[in-house]
Amino acid sequence: MVEFVHASLLAIQAYGTLGLVFALAFHWRGLSRLDQGSRGAGLGFRWVITPGVVALWPWLAVRCWRTKQVGSFAEGPHASAAPGRLRAAHGLAWKALAVLLPLAVGVALWWRPIDPSSGDVTESLPRTAAPGSPDASLPPQPHQPETQRSH
Amino acid sequence: MSTTYRAIDWNRQKRRYDLTLVVLVALVFLSFMGVSLLRSTHITAETLLIRGSAVTALLLLHVILAIGPLARFDPRFLPLLYNRRHLGVTMFFLALVHSVFATVQFHALGDESPLVSVLTAYRQDYNVFASGGFQPAHFPFEPFGAAALVILFLMAATSHDFWLRNLGAGFWKALHLGVYAAYGLLLVHVAFGALQSERSPAYPLVLGLGFVVIAGLHLAAARKEARLDRAELGAEQDGFISVCRASEVREGRGRVVMARGQRVALFRQQARIFATSNVCRHQGGPVGEGQIVDGCITCPWHGWNYQPEDGCSPPPFQEVLETYNIRVIAGHVWLKATANPLGTRCAGSLVDDR
Known part of the structure; x- marks a missing residue:
């Protein structure tokens, strides 16, 4: 699991670095080609869209490439979402949440340990030490954060 | 905009x-x-x-x-x-x-x-x-x-x-x-x-x-x-559907009606009723729940504007809503369920409230 997380974070790092490089090129040439509305846009606008450019660079790269092939790819002023489908998706999402969330939160509350003040939970609660308490002064164990439950 | x-x-x-x-x-x-x-x-x-x-x-x-x-x-x-x-x-x-x-x-x-x-x-x-x-x-x-x-x-x-x-x-x-x-x-x-x-x-x-x-x-x-969406359709004649009473569309205000599975926005301006698509070109907002401000239909979500007679945004903007043909007969609004091509100008239909 740790190896998998390491590899995933490394992949995300590489993806982000490529995204930053792409963002530079995109601001230099791609942006005005992709969307004519961005011509003459200021630095503030470029800053605002940069996190999205870094996050979605493969999508934009494909769009830039296709724009070169077929002309502007930005949706025209007459395009619009399909409201019927969106309404259906909204309804479905809330029906799913209405069932799943009470279930998940119910499980979390039903099986939560007995009140720590009763002294019966030393076995069931993870190590917790409020910052400043005597336990908190102990050196942290390798790969063992000392206060996990105080968020 | x-x-x-x-x-x-x-x-x-x-x-x-x-x-x-x-x-x-x-x-x-x-x-x-x-x-x-x-x-x-x-x-x-x-x-x-x-x-x-x-x-x-x-x-x-x-x-x-x-x-x-x-x-x-x-x-x-x-x-x-x-x-x-x-x-x-x-x-x-x-x-x-x-x-x-x-x-x-x-x-x-x-x-x-x-x-x-x-x-x-x-x-x-x-x-x-x-x-x-x-x-x-x-x-x-x-x-x-x-x-x-x-x-x-x-x-x-x-x-x-x-x-x-x-x-x-x-x-x-x-x-x-x-x-x-x-x-x-x-x-x-x-x-x-x-x-x-x-x-x-x-x-x-x-x-x-x-x-x-x-x-x-x-x-x-x-x-x-x-x-x-489930609202029952009214009578149909020559491709026009009876959608509501003209008195239900207030001056300067919108009203949403259903016509063959799609929502259409009705607006009344200077005793004329106009019909456009109900879906704003910006974020799909319900145009028909907006009102007419300075002669333009104004989406209630972010204030995007459209002219009631042709559905076009005022220059220099380029967004356009479909328009629909309308007839007002004996106090009832009849709507042609098929939208006009984009940019089609419709004079609207005069309402006689007497």
């Missing part, structure tokens, strides 16, 4: 909106800190910051989720919808503050990278079946918060209209429906995290009440929308 992109199209209303937002967020944050300090003087500044940002972000998320359905029921909530994306971006930054400080405080002292520790600490420290039975206090709650943060980041990063136009309205809307997944993930994050050590019954009660209110509002709004 703007012909060239800007970082933020500031206007007086947006400035007032954002100022109010900053003041309210600061008030909630400071109130939380004050109450926490009154309850325990041992609490550290870092813990206050972590908890305060989390509580404020969660509260803001509830407000964000409530605005949409509330505006469907009462137009007085529409001004809150106008700049909702700034609420979302603010909420993301609060969640970011919470996660950065929590990661530093609880995961930076081990021999593992803090990010790896956030996602894997439970593997060694928690075992949900450690004592034979299920132990939710050992459940890894951090990855749920991290997943919600990724969704909130994607939504905040793509909140500019540039993305709406370049990702496509359908994809953009689908991406932003992710807020519901983020909400679900955050409630699980709180239930398996903070609620395992916070013993007061007030916390789960408040969380549950928030969920019941938000889910109830959304389900009630969905029901109202479905009822409108």
Whole structure:
């Protein structure tokens, strides 16, 4: 699991670095080609869209490439979402949440340990030490954060 | 509406909106800190910051989720919808503050990278079946918060209209429906995290009440929308359908009617009734719930304008809504269910209220 997380974070790092490089090129040439509305846009606008450019660079790269092939790819002023489908998706999402969330939160509350003040939970609660308490002064164990439950 | 992109199209209303937002967020944050300090003087500044940002972000998320359905029921909530994306971006930054400080405080002292520790600490420290039975206090709650943060980041990063136009309205809307997944993930994050050590019954009660209110509002709004979609069609003659009485369309106001499965917006201006598509070209807002301002149909969500007679936005803007042919006969509005080609001019139909 740790190896998998390491590899995933490394992949995300590489993806982000490529995204930053792409963002530079995109601001230099791609942006005005992709969307004519961005011509003459200021630095503030470029800053605002940069996190999205870094996050979605493969999508934009494909769009830039296709724009070169077929002309502007930005949706025209007459395009619009399909409201019927969106309404259906909204309804479905809330029906799913209405069932799943009470279930998940119910499980979390039903099986939560007995009140720590009763002294019966030393076995069931993870190590917790409020910052400043005597336990908190102990050196942290390798790969063992000392206060996990105080968020 | 703007012909060239800007970082933020500031206007007086947006400035007032954002100022109010900053003041309210600061008030909630400071109130939380004050109450926490009154309850325990041992609490550290870092813990206050972590908890305060989390509580404020969660509260803001509830407000964000409530605005949409509330505006469907009462137009007085529409001004809150106008700049909702700034609420979302603010909420993301609060969640970011919470996660950065929590990661530093609880995961930076081990021999593992803090990010790896956030996602894997439970593997060694928690075992949900450690004592034979299920132990939710050992459940890894951090990855749920991290997943919600990724969704909130994607939504905040793509909140500019540039993305709406370049990702496509359908994809953009689908991406932003992710807020519901983020909400679900955050409630699980709180239930398996903070609620395992916070013993007061007030916390789960408040969380549950928030969920019941938000889910109830959304389900009630969905029901109202479905009822409108199921509205029975009136009589049909020569391709025209009787949709409502002319008196039901008030001067300067809109009314939404159904015609063969699609919603059409009716507007009355200077004793004439016009019909256009009900779907705003910006974010798909319900044009028919808006009104006529300075001679233009004005979408209630973000104020995009269209001329009633041809559906075109006033120059230099280029957005166009479909128009529909209308007849008013004996006090009844008859609508041709097939839309005209874009930009078709319709003179509307004169209403004789005598």
